[in-house]
Amino acid sequence: MKLRPVAADKHSCECGDACETTQPAIEHAEGERFSWLVSGMDCAACARKVENAVRKLDGVNHVQVAFATEKLTVVARSDIREQVEKAVQQAGYRLQGENAPTQVSPSRLQxxxxxxxxxxxxxxxxxxxxxxxxxxxxxxxxxxxxxxxxxxxxxxxxxxxxxxxxxxxxxxxxxxxxxxxxxxxxxxxxxxxxxxxxxxxxxxxxxxxxxVSALMALKPDTATRIVNGERQSVMAQQLRPGDTIEVPAGGRLPADGRLLSPFASFDESALTGESLPVEHITGDRIPAGATSVDRLVTLEVVSKPGESAIDRILTLIEEAxxxxxxxxxxxxxxxxxxxxxxxxxxxxxxxxxxxxxxxxxxxxxxxxxxxxxxxxxxxxVISTPAAITSGLAAATRYGALIKGGAALEQLASVQQVAFDKTGTLTLGLPNVTGLYPLPGTDEATLLTLSAAVEQGSTHPLAQAILREAQARRLTLPATSAQRALAGKGIEALVNGQSVRLSSPDKLPDMQLDEALQAEILRREERGETVIVVLRESLAIGAIALRDTLREDAREAVAALRELGVQGVMLTGDNPRAAATIAGELKMDFRASLLPEDKVNAVIALNQRAPLAMVGDGINDAPAMKAATIGIAMGSGTDVALETADAALTHNRLGGLVQMISLARATRxxxxxxxxxxxxxxxxxxxxxxxxxxxxxxxxxxxxxxxxxxxxxxxxxxxxx
Known part of the structure; x- marks a missing residue:
């Protein structure tokens, strides 16, 4: 149930009667969940008063009051809404039921x-x-x-x-x-x-x-849904994935959507801090709360009620x-x-x-x-929560989400930052720069077999190979028995033959002839990543790919050095390609790392000085957990975002510098x-x-x- 606040007299902050903090985390608490919005809280300690009042009730497994969103969440063994409302009222605060009429806020005079x-x-x-x-x-x-x-x-x-x-x-x-x-x-x-x-x-x-209030107001209450060519005005909560909606010029998206119109520009500044409109084409995903800048657009809803980009940010704030x-x-x-x-x-x-x-x-x-x-x-009592609440609120304006005071305090102590390479320091959109078939194989065959094996993979290198095959209009054969080889490559059966794509350093030298090894060495020295293609365990050629640095990577790493924070790159890529990227950024690096190697590297670095790990992939999640604090790029996987203690929603590395500076200022x-x-x-x-x-x-x-x-x-x- 979702409830709205009513007007109530303001009360002063708590003077020392703090609540216990040993209760289980709300996501692990068992029972039925209820939520309200509370009115009348002046500071974070007021939230403790409400928690104290509700925690004493029989049957309550967990209680949490998020001061920033004024939300009370209770997990209980049975329906105790009436007792909760009575307890909160006795403590001097008020809740409003779902169907109760919304009361007008009192005037300044009142x-x-x-x-x-x-x-x-x-x-x-x-x-x-x-x-x-x-x-x-x-x-x-x-x-x-x-x-x-x-x-x-x-x-x-x-x-x-x-x-x-x-x-x-x-x-x-x-x-x-x-x-x-x-x-x-x-x-x-x-x-x-x-x-x-x-x-x-x-x-x-x-x-x-x-x-936070401004963030909650970003989503419009109503939406225009198109059903069989007819326009219907519906409540935003009625939208479901697959619905088609229209948003006029200057209108905000009521839910996350996939753009159906050919082209449009969106103002996403309220969510990401990006001041310039962002251009999107058909198929791009647009977050709820974004504003269509110059035209009427049609989108397909892709988020369920309560699961849009704005809802996820609000949830993170509450959990923080x-x-x-x-x-x-x-x-x-x-x-x-x-x-x-x-x-x-x-x-x-x-x-x-x-x-x-x-x-x-x-x-x-x-x-x-x-x-x-x-x-x-x-x-x-309010000295710390007042500063932390302000710090967290300031961070959201710059597109940074920090999951709570503990993460903010850890971030302030960071002296090193470990970066994943692909998708973090680089755009994560590599392109094929060269095809090198061995005698007996041509470029088309080499690319066709490689793309066939990579079908269905979401890895950036796989996507680059598939894009190249599509650009050359190659027809891909069916594959079977596809399986990923963690940290080593991928293989599948193509036309009954085993085809494997692997990193050169994961293969015995005897599998590669001297000419191919020489070509691989030349490409890697240029900072390119090389993939060897094997058919029936015999090398038939190699594919070279190159990722590009993010525009702000050099500036961000340099700014971190000015803060006294040293950067290090952790990558599964080969040492020569890694050295090229690291050289451009003037930073240390560790290369040819499997996921478990990244964890070991993070643990070792963390023992020297507090370390932040920045990444965007599933394979980065264990390393993020091992670091003092994990930071996810907003374009990363759900696993990385869930694991991280903070996230950069706008994908700008400059936000990392702002985040650390803000954490230090908060401390x-x-x-x-x-x-x-x-x-x-x-x-x-x-x-x-x-x-x-x-x-x-x-x-x-x-x-x-x-x-x-x-x-x-x-x-x-x-x-x-």
Missing amino acids: ENLALILLIVMMSISWLLEQFNHPFGQAAFIVTTLVGLWPIARQSLRLMRSGSWFAIETLMSVAAIGALFIGATAEAAMVLLLFLVGERLEGWAASRARRG EERRAPIERFIDRFSRIYTPAIMLVALLVAIVPPLMVGAAWLPWIYKGLTLLLIGCPCAL ANIRQNIALALGLKAIFLVTTLLGITGLWLAVLADTGATVLVTANALRLLRQK
């Missing part, structure tokens, strides 16, 4: 009504205090009670749902304590500053989610939030101990001096309440945020114990730290 009311009451109280002290005190008490009511109510809700040490609890205790000791003006000021900070957090949250950075998990655990400890210290500060040395009660109770607010770890941002959060607390802790600062400065310090941390994290959205 959203800020409580804050405006408190500001007005605070101003009136201050004016009364100037002219009549008793009336002013009474007004401040009323102002405090009005501001305290929603906060105390939310505190009780969170306690019932399992969040005992939220900021609402600390604020309520501090405000009530201030009233009891007669600090009425400061009690009211504490609540006013708290609401100001809350609104700023809500604004920051909406900024951080704006990129489950993969939290190690530092974020540490701060979560730390804050669970820190918050109750601060409450205990504040209590001791309030009672120990009066009891032990006979000090006056009111000044030390005041200091204890001030310390309570200073100690709130709100800024510390620096996190350190700055932690320093800000702890530094301000340390300063005000000392000044409070010395009697220099009071309650309102304490909450200003806490709110100020939260705002500074959030604003600093938002700088990542402008990262170049």
Whole structure:
């Protein structure tokens, strides 16, 4: 079930009551799956509150809240939708059912009504205090009670749902304590500053989610489907693979489609970061959300509902939030101990001096309440998720998908990058550059047999041979018993004879005559890849192919060197061809590698320094897993994309440089945020114990730290 959010009051972020992170990954959880969209979350810690509330329900196997997409997913042994909705409502948030009418979002005036009311009451109280002290005190008490009511109510809700040490609890205790000791003006000021900070957090949250919201809005709700020549307007969710749709000039694709029109240009910038329109011809696959630039186009739908390019990106974003950075998990655990400890210290500060040395009660109770607010770890708790959310959102704008905070942190530590050659450093579209038949065989026969064996293969070299045969209009005979020889070649029976295509270095020298070996050597020294063709175990010739470097490969590798990141090429190609490509890029290389050899090479390199493995094929997946972090090219296989910790959706290697730079900027941002959060607390802790600062400065310090941390994290959205 898919549900839409309704308007709800905003709530502040969690102050330390983090959830457990040991539950099984959602894809492995057993049971029935339910999902909703949640409203009212201001920061990533608010998502923890919702998780805490739902996790306590009987029958829940897994619960996950993705803050970026505001999605709650629950896996349970039975239908517990009603209990989930009740638990979330008790925690102060709201869900909307699938068939419920969509409610209009509140206006800015409605959203800020409580804050405006408190500001007005605070101003009136201050004016009364100037002219009549008793009336002013009474007004401040009323102002405090009005501001305290929603906060105390939310505190009780969170306690019932399992969040005992939220900021609402600390604020309520501090405000009530201030009233009891007669600090009425400061009690009211504490609540006013708290609401100001809350609104700023809500604004920051909406900024951080704006990129995801824009992505969700890329798909139109309706589509024009053509059935028997007639046009029908249907909901996008009704489209199925095989349907024919029309998209007008300026219209967006509601699903992934295969172009049926002869030619068209599409703006794919929202998905890939590519600023220029991309030209496509008949048969090309176009992602959902792309815009037809200049003409009406006809396409065949190729994606199921919920499985388009946009849906897959949103799914990755949701899954990314489950993969939290190690530092974020540490701060979560730390804050669970820190918050109750601060409450205990504040209590001791309030009672120990009066009891032990006979000090006056009111000044030390005041200091204890001030310390309570200073100690709130709100800024510390959101320091990491705020930066990571901003970093992940910024990455999507450049066509980079990073699967969570853990991957972002690993990426920041990378000092080496291992590249697969074909399809990564090169375009993966090699062309046949020469046919070299031995005596007794002609070029047509050599190419016909080779293409026959390669029929059905998706390997780039196989596709090049098939394209060459098609260009020469050769008729291919039927084959049987086709089988791939992992890392060595492919063979099949053609007209009853065994035909094998193999790399020269995988054959005994005795199978190749001197003339053919000399020709192979010359071609490989030029950077070409050579395939030997054997019939009945006898060589009948060779085919030379050459791939071309990506346009931005040299620039990207050079930019990585400037970042202090060394590149190395790992390829199954022969050493001479690999050396030519590596020489052009001025990088180290390992050649003639089988998939298991790539894994061993990655493990060895990874032991020297953190390594990222970039690839696009099934054979790259094991090496990606062995590296510190795996990065897939967007044009790669599904296996590579699933295995990778990050992906370059636009296939530009320059995005790798942007990705690493952004990860390092995010790491620096996190350190700055932690320093800000702890530094301000340390300063005000000392000044409070010395009697220099009071309650309102304490909450200003806490709110100020939260705002500074959030604003600093938002700088990542402008990262170049």
